[in-house]
Amino acid sequence: MPPKPAAPKHVIVDGSNIATEGRSKPSLKQLNDAVMAFIQDHPKAVITVIVDATFGHRIDPKEATAFDKAVEHNELVTPPAGTVGRGDGFVLSIAQKVGASILSNDSYQEFHGQYEWLFDEGRLIGGKPVPNVGWVFVNRTPVRGEKSRRAIRESLPATDKPGRGVAKVKVSAEAMKPMPVPKSLPPGAKLPAKKVESSKSVNDILPFLQFVEKNTVGSVVIGVVESYSSHGAYVTIGDVRGYVPLRLLGSPPPRSAREVMQLGESVTLEIVEIIAGRRSIDLVPTTKSVSEVGTKSKKKTVGKKAAPAKKVVPVKKAVAVKKAAPAKKATPAKKAAPVKKVTPFKKATPVKKAAPAKKAVAKKIATKAAPKKVSAKTPVKAAPRRK
Numbered sequence: 001m002p003p004k005p006a007a008p009k010h011v012i013v014d015g016s017n018i019a020t021e022g023r024s025k026p027s028l029k030q031l032n033d034a035v036m037a038f039i040q041d042h043p044k045a046v047i048t049v050i051v052d053a054t055f056g057h058r059i060d061p062k063e064a065t066a067f068d069k070a071v072e073h074n075e076l077v078t079p080p081a082g083t084v085g086r087g088d089g090f091v092l093s094i095a096q097k098v099g100a101s102i103l104s105n106d107s108y109q110e111f112h113g114q115y116e117w118l119f120d121e122g123r124l125i126g127g128k129p130v131p132n133v134g135w136v137f138v139n140r141t142p143v144r145g146e147k148s149r150r151a152i153r154e155s156l157p158a159t160d161k162p163g164r165g166v167a168k169v170k171v172s173a174e175a176m177k178p179m180p181v182p183k184s185l186p187p188g189a190k191l192p193a194k195k196v197e198s199s200k201s202v203n204d205i206l207p208f209l210q211f212v213e214k215n216t217v218g219s220v221v222i223g224v225v226e227s228y229s230s231h232g233a234y235v236t237i238g239d240v241r242g243y244v245p246l247r248l249l250g251s252p253p254p255r256s257a258r259e260v261m262q263l264g265e266s267v268t269l270e271i272v273e274i275i276a277g278r279r280s281i282d283l284v285p286t287t288k289s290v291s292e293v294g295t296k297s298k299k300k301t302v303g304k305k306a307a308p309a310k311k312v313v314p315v316k317k318a319v320a321v322k323k324a325a326p327a328k329k330a331t332p333a334k335k336a337a338p339v340k341k342v343t344p345f346k347k348a349t350p351v352k353k354a355a356p357a358k359k360a361v362a363k364k365i366a367t368k369a370a371p372k373k374v375s376a377k378t379p380v381k382a383a384p385r386r387k
Contacts, residue, residue, distance in 0.1 A: 011038070011125070012095045014104035015051035015076065016087060019059075021105060021128060026055060028063040034127060035230040037135035038103060039256050046255060048094065049230065050077050052087035053179060056187025065202070065278055066229075071187055073245055075231030078187065089175070092118075101125055103137070109147035110175035113155025118142050147172060201279040207239035208279040215271060220288045223269050225261045233257035235267065240281065248272065248284040260285070 018034045019026035035047060055078070056067050070076040079090035088108055092115050095102050103125045108118060117123055119141060126140040142148070154170040201208075215221060223235035223242055232245040246253040249260050261267055270286035 009044075010046045010048070010098050010100035011042070012091055012100045012102050013038075013047060013049045014088075014091050014102060014106060015049045016055055017104045017106050018127065019051070019055070026051075026059050028059050028067055030129070032230050034103075034129070034135050036228055036256075038127070038137060039230075039258070041137060043256070043259075047230070048077065048100075049075065050079065050087065050091050050094065053078050053187075054182060057182060057184070067187060069243075070231045073231055073247055075246065087179075089171075095123075103127060105140075107142035107145075107148070109142070109145050110151055110172045112142065112144070112148040113151040113153075113170065147174075202243075203240045203279040203281075205279065211238070211240045211281070212274060212276075217271050217274060219271050220286060220290045221269055221271065221283075222290060223267055223283065225263050225265045225267060227263070228257050233261060235269065235283065237269075237281075242269065242281040242283045244269065244283050244285070248282075 013031075013035060015031050016026060019028065019031035021030070021034075023030070031049070031051075035049060039045070039047060056064065056071075059067060067076070071078065079087045088106065088111065091102060091104070092108060092111055094100070096115060096117070101123050102118075105126050105128070108115070112118065122139055124140050124142060125137055127135055127137040130136050151170075151172055154172070203211075221237050223237045226234045226236045226241070228234075232243060232249075235242045235244060244257065244261075246257060249257060254260055268286055268288070268290065269283035270288060271281060272284050273282040274280075275282070
């Protein structure tokens with residue numbers, strides 16, 4: 001089995017060509033699958049994806065949101081308007097500048113006279129999706145045809161101008177045709193908020209509102225890595241879906257999100273942006289603790305909840321008890337002060353003076369006791385005298 005060729009260091013992906021392979025219209029999902037498969041085969045390669053200026057108008061409208069976001073984060077690059085060759089020249093010029101290989105099934109026949117290195121081994125890579133297998137990538141050689149032969153002839157030095165050995169770089173008339181000017185703004189431009197609102201939302205409205213009610217920018221949550229994309233990774237946080245862009249995964253950012261996080265892994269993330277129009281949530285890995293943030297928020301909420309308890313003056317307003325003043329108006333009990341005026345009992349000091357009565361009783365008892373003693377001496381018959 002022959003050894004595998006050395007992995008290319010830098011690869012320029014002709015996104016428009018790969019996204020249209022086997023299809024009539026380009027697919028952003030197919031392009032993303034191809035790039036992710038190539039990264040898996042060549043994890044050390046640096047990837048740059050180029051698409052033409054009309055790419056965003058030809059894809060499925062459901063993919064417009066993801067496309068706009070990828071262009072905004074410079075994960076997809078579009079050429080300037082009017083580029084010669086409808087973007088092919090832009091791809092070739094970048095590859096020549098950095099000495100990169102090109103991932104495309106195009107042969108670029110119109111440029112064979114200008115870029116001879118296209119025929120060098122390993123400079124052109126082809127790829128096709130194979131059923132039940134996935135994407136397969138192989139080195140290929142550009143196909144020569146009538147356009148190629150014409151481009152090579154036109155690049156040869158002119159015989160009528162001796163002394164000039166430098167070949168003139170010429171491009172075929174077809175390649176020189178200007179790109180069609182789109183009627184609307186190019187995909188890479190900043191679009192008004194209305195267009196963002198009209199695009200398909202990332203999350204359903206109910207789970208999104210429940211999440212935003214409990215979490216704000218700066219909150220720390222736990223997410224599970226769901227899938228990778230060419231420009232970041234998607235995570236699930238309960239019933240909502242979040243997005244972790246490559247630009248926030250490091251400085252400089254990694255080539256792929258798979259270098260930082262694994263599928264199914266639970267990651268601690270901090271919310272950096274919530275876009276209500278698209279119901280999307282941007283996050284970044286963090287070392288902050290969810291418990292610390294949770295306790296702080298609980299303390300704040302407890303303080304806030306304590307206030308309503310104080311405001312629960314409805315109990316105070318339940319002064320129905322105070323309104324039960326009719327009981328107080330039942331002052332007849334107070335008018336029963338005559339009982340208090342019945343101080344004669346207090347003035348009934350005669351009771352105190354009744355003490356002599358007690359003494360008198362004692363004296364009477366003494367006197368009564370005396371006759372008993374007298375009767376002991378002699379029987380006194382004075383009783384008849386009293387009669």
